[in-house]
Amino acid sequence: MDEALSPVPASPKPVSWAGGFFDSDLWISFKRSKVTVIAAIITLLFFLLAIFAGLVAPQDPFDPAQLDLLNSRLPPIWQEGGQAPFVLGTDDQGRDIFSAIAYGLRISLIVGFLGVLFSAVLGIGLGLIAGYFGGVTDAVIMRIADVQLTFPAILIALLIDGVVKSVLGNQIDAWTILGVLVFSIGLSFWVQYARTVRGSVLVEKNKDYVAAARLIGLPAPVVMLRHVLPNVLGPVLVIATINLALAIITEATLSFLGSGMPPTMPSLGTLIRIGNDFLFSGEWWIVAFPGLALATLVLAINLLGDWLRDALNPRLR
Amino acid sequence: MSARKLALAVALSAATMLTAISAEARTLRWARSGDALTLDPHAQNEGPTHALNHHIYEPLVMRDRAGKLVPGLATSWKILESDKNVWEFKLRQDVKFHNGNPFNADDVVFSLQRAMAPTSDMKGLLTSVESVSKVDDYTVHVKTKGPNPLLVNNLTNTFIMDKEWSESNNVQKPQDFKNKEENFAVRNANGTGPFILVSREPDVKTVMKRNDNYWGKSAEVPLEISELIYTPIKSDATRVAALLSGEVDFVQDVPVQDIERLKSTQNLRVTTGPENRTIFFGMDVGSKDLKTDNVEGKNPFADKKVRQAMNMAINRAAIQRVVMRGQSVPTGVIMPPFVNGWTPELDKAPAPDVNKAKALLAEAGYPNGFQVTLHCPNDRYVNDEGICQAVVGMLGQIGIKANLVSQSKTLHFPLVQKNPPETEFFLIGWGVPTFDSEYIFSFLYHTRDAKYGSWNALRLSDPELDKKIESLSSETDTAKRNATIAEIWKKVQDETYYLPIHHQMLAYAMKANVDIPVDPENQPKLKYVSFKGM
Numbered sequence: 001m002d003e004a005l006s007p008v009p010a011s012p013k014p015v016s017w018a019g020g021f022f023d024s025d026l027w028i029s030f031k032r033s034k035v036t037v038i039a040a041i042i043t044l045l046f047f048l049l050a051i052f053a054g055l056v057a058p059q060d061p062f063d064p065a066q067l068d069l070l071n072s073r074l075p076p077i078w079q080e081g082g083q084a085p086f087v088l089g090t091d092d093q094g095r096d097i098f099s100a101i102a103y104g105l106r107i108s109l110i111v112g113f114l115g116v117l118f119s120a121v122l123g124i125g126l127g128l129i130a131g132y133f134g135g136v137t138d139a140v141i142m143r144i145a146d147v148q149l150t151f152p153a154i155l156i157a158l159l160i161d162g163v164v165k166s167v168l169g170n171q172i173d174a175w176t177i178l179g180v181l182v183f184s185i186g187l188s189f190w191v192q193y194a195r196t197v198r199g200s201v202l203v204e205k206n207k208d209y210v211a212a213a214r215l216i217g218l219p220a221p222v223v224m225l226r227h228v229l230p231n232v233l234g235p236v237l238v239i240a241t242i243n244l245a246l247a248i249i250t251e252a253t254l255s256f257l258g259s260g261m262p263p264t265m266p267s268l269g270t271l272i273r274i275g276n277d278f279l280f281s282g283e284w285w286i287v288a289f290p291g292l293a294l295a296t297l298v299l300a301i302n303l304l305g306d307w308l309r310d311a312l313n314p315r316l317r
Numbered sequence: 318m319s320a321r322k323l324a325l326a327v328a329l330s331a332a333t334m335l336t337a338i339s340a341e342a343r344t345l346r347w348a349r350s351g352d353a354l355t356l357d358p359h360a361q362n363e364g365p366t367h368a369l370n371h372h373i374y375e376p377l378v379m380r381d382r383a384g385k386l387v388p389g390l391a392t393s394w395k396i397l398e399s400d401k402n403v404w405e406f407k408l409r410q411d412v413k414f415h416n417g418n419p420f421n422a423d424d425v426v427f428s429l430q431r432a433m434a435p436t437s438d439m440k441g442l443l444t445s446v447e448s449v450s451k452v453d454d455y456t457v458h459v460k461t462k463g464p465n466p467l468l469v470n471n472l473t474n475t476f477i478m479d480k481e482w483s484e485s486n487n488v489q490k491p492q493d494f495k496n497k498e499e500n501f502a503v504r505n506a507n508g509t510g511p512f513i514l515v516s517r518e519p520d521v522k523t524v525m526k527r528n529d530n531y532w533g534k535s536a537e538v539p540l541e542i543s544e545l546i547y548t549p550i551k552s553d554a555t556r557v558a559a560l561l562s563g564e565v566d567f568v569q570d571v572p573v574q575d576i577e578r579l580k581s582t583q584n585l586r587v588t589t590g591p592e593n594r595t596i597f598f599g600m601d602v603g604s605k606d607l608k609t610d611n612v613e614g615k616n617p618f619a620d621k622k623v624r625q626a627m628n629m630a631i632n633r634a635a636i637q638r639v640v641m642r643g644q645s646v647p648t649g650v651i652m653p654p655f656v657n658g659w660t661p662e663l664d665k666a667p668a669p670d671v672n673k674a675k676a677l678l679a680e681a682g683y684p685n686g687f688q689v690t691l692h693c694p695n696d697r698y699v700n701d702e703g704i705c706q707a708v709v710g711m712l713g714q715i716g717i718k719a720n721l722v723s724q725s726k727t728l729h730f731p732l733v734q735k736n737p738p739e740t741e742f743f744l745i746g747w748g749v750p751t752f753d754s755e756y757i758f759s760f761l762y763h764t765r766d767a768k769y770g771s772w773n774a775l776r777l778s779d780p781e782l783d784k785k786i787e788s789l790s791s792e793t794d795t796a797k798r799n800a801t802i803a804e805i806w807k808k809v810q811d812e813t814y815y816l817p818i819h820h821q822m823l824a825y826a827m828k829a830n831v832d833i834p835v836d837p838e839n840q841p842k843l844k845y846v847s848f849k850g851m
Binding site for chain 2 (some may be wrong): 096
């Protein structure tokens with residue numbers, strides 16, 4: 001994963017980007033862990049597949065005009081009855097499973113990244129404010145966070161999703177639904193960022209450089225963003241990586257439950273929901289390949305996140 | 318033990334076993350894809366709602382498993398010799414409602430009037446009725462506005478409620494379903510039917526127990542089920558898994574892709590047959606402009622050429638073969654073959670022709686097509702969502718981009734029924750309990766007003782057509798009436814107001830110890846069920 005590889009230093013000391021990175025502890029620990037290297041390669045492959053879906057996939061599965069019912073439910077190419085170019089077979093609508101995975105991956109990753117970005121911005125902002133100002137502000141924000149922590153994230157996402165959709169009515173298109181998904185996933189994951197950032201801010205704000213910045217009369221937002229924020233980003237990066245996997249899973253769950261992406265513009269979760277109906281009738285490939293893709297992607301990202309957490313943890317060195 | 322003692326012991330234990338069997342509690346767990354929308358018998362004229370209510374409530378006249386009219390709460394009915402405008406119903410005596418109240422003419426008068434109330438969805442079936450009056454405790458006269466020889470056919474889903482119960486629970490008026498009103502009768506019931514409601518959790522579970530005082534118990538109606546548990550299971554795979562794992566005994570909506578597998582499973586039985594129901598698309602032909610399209614100031618659906626192009630773009634044979642796996646009969650008219658007025662010529666669908674359809678669209682002024690939102694239920698008809706997706710693809714080939722919104726029928730149907738409708742392009746299905754075209758016309762083609770057109774979401778309003786439709790209910794000359802029916806069909810087919818897809822075929826799957834044939838109206842009529850073997 002690009003982000004995972006990019007050198008965000010855990011210390012305030014700036015590192016020269018190219019040369020410094022390959023000498024850094026991070027790179028050495030990365031090279032030493034075979035599992036992590038494999039996970040990174042797999043993640044990278046998935047990202048490339050999603051980005052270049054238009055070039056790799058033989059079909060645009062979101063364009064209904066390209067689907068032909070007569071090609072529906074073809075088995076994978078190595079089975080009897082399989083047909084080129086449908087390598088992994090087709091679903092009940094004649095959608096090429098490989099193309100659908102590539103394009104669905106794109107939707108899942110867009111939702112995942114935007115969801116993580118949204119929750120990170122929200123969580124970091126609230127965490128900074130709570131930690132820096134303390135007092136009543138801190139109490140209010142952190143109690144809200146505590147209350148939200150008592151609910152599973154998927155429940156909150158379902159709730160927000162339901163409320164937003166009933167407010168918007170049913171005249172909504174696929175891109176609006178994507179926005180709703182990002183919004184509901186973002187809102188259900190901000191707490192972790194807020195708590196982590198607040199903890200780090202409480203430590204950092206009593207250090208001399210912060211006091212110095214305050215003494216020369218810089219306003220609070222500048223102190224928070226220019227001086228405190230860069231020094232609390234390490235843990236945030238770890239959370240963001242692991243949350244990316246969580247956000248993708250949450251999106252898939254919502255879509256599987258039928259409140260996510262519509263069947264005409266399927267994400268991985270929607271594909272699994274569609275395929276689920278064919279579990280008993282022998283057309284296993286409709287559900288198996290999207291499921292496998294989702295599981296592999298999430299596992300790879302999780303492994304990367306785990307490694308990053310250990311690598312950035314000074315106590316484990 | 319001596320031989321005699323042994324024989325005695327065997328005989329005794331056999332005897333106890335026998336009594337145990339006859340008194341044994343027999344539960345049938347029944348699952349289908351969606352729940353009844355309400356238990357209020359007159360609030361919704363909808364298939365699964367009636368199918369459930371038929372087990373609790375009863376109409377004056379009902380249909381048996383073969384579709385033949387048989388006496389229900391009325392034992393006989395005739396048009397009076399002295400006044401051709403009056404139907405006389407002789408009522409069944411010694412029938413009690415589930416709460417013990419006796420059934421009599423007051424209940425019938427009350428129920429028919431309730432079914433004609435403004436919030437009733439059954440009123441479209443009773444438009445010809447002028448008044449209902451009690452003659453004596455077991456005789457009722459229904460006066461029609463003109464002679465209506467077919468009135469009895471319209472009463473097979475009009476359930477009779479208890480007047481006293483309705484009054485004491487303040488449900489004299491039917492629930493206003495499309496405005497999301499609730500009343501006592503939505504979750505509670507007091508009928509005369511074979512099963513008594515025990516508990517109801519909408520969309521979760523409905524439990525009924527046998528009505529041991531049921532009047533209709535006979536050799537043909539053994540009423541062996543002592544407890545009936547009705548569970549809606551939306552997901553196809555989960556529903557089939559529930560049957561395979563023995564969690565339910567009878568599945569009414571078998572997904573077409575699983576029929577073969579279930580057939581080959583031991584201890585399971587699958588029955589298939591045609592349903593009296595046609596699946597079709599409708600679109601807003603009456604508005605000046607559409608809200609969900611990308612054409613400014615114009616309604617593309619108002620142009621007949623656009624509708625014909627869409628009709629031509631649909632490859633019905635492909636839908637039948639692929640989406641339905643053969644479990645449908647493609648058609649060109651929204652009328653099942655059971656119905657009076659059906660002809661093979663009407664039934665013929667246009668051959669799919671993408672180039673001709675494109676040319677027609679261009680002629681109508683949309684060479685590049687247009688965009689519109691399509692609403693579709695996903696738990697009502699066999700593979701409804703799959704049909705919609707397939708049609709989205711076929712319309713895409715001629716440049717019409719339909720944005721599909723598929724959702725549960727509880728969200729979908731109000732869009733169609735609201736006034737004005739909140740959908741401009743939708744899929745529904747229509748069954749014809751009266752087996753006559755008039756039923757289709759008055760619900761789906763007549764201008765929407767207080768009595769007619771409650772499912773006409775086309776915003777179609779043609780006074781000339783309305784007049785012809787209204788004349789049907791009082792026309793006694795069968796030849797003349799059939800001529801009018803043919804005339805109306807010719808007109809509406811020529812206009813292509815709806816896009817017919819197919820007549821639906823049904824499959825039921827069940828444990829092998831019961832045999833439930835497919836019912837043409839998809840009402841399984843479980844009082845007929847008897848258990849075979851052990």
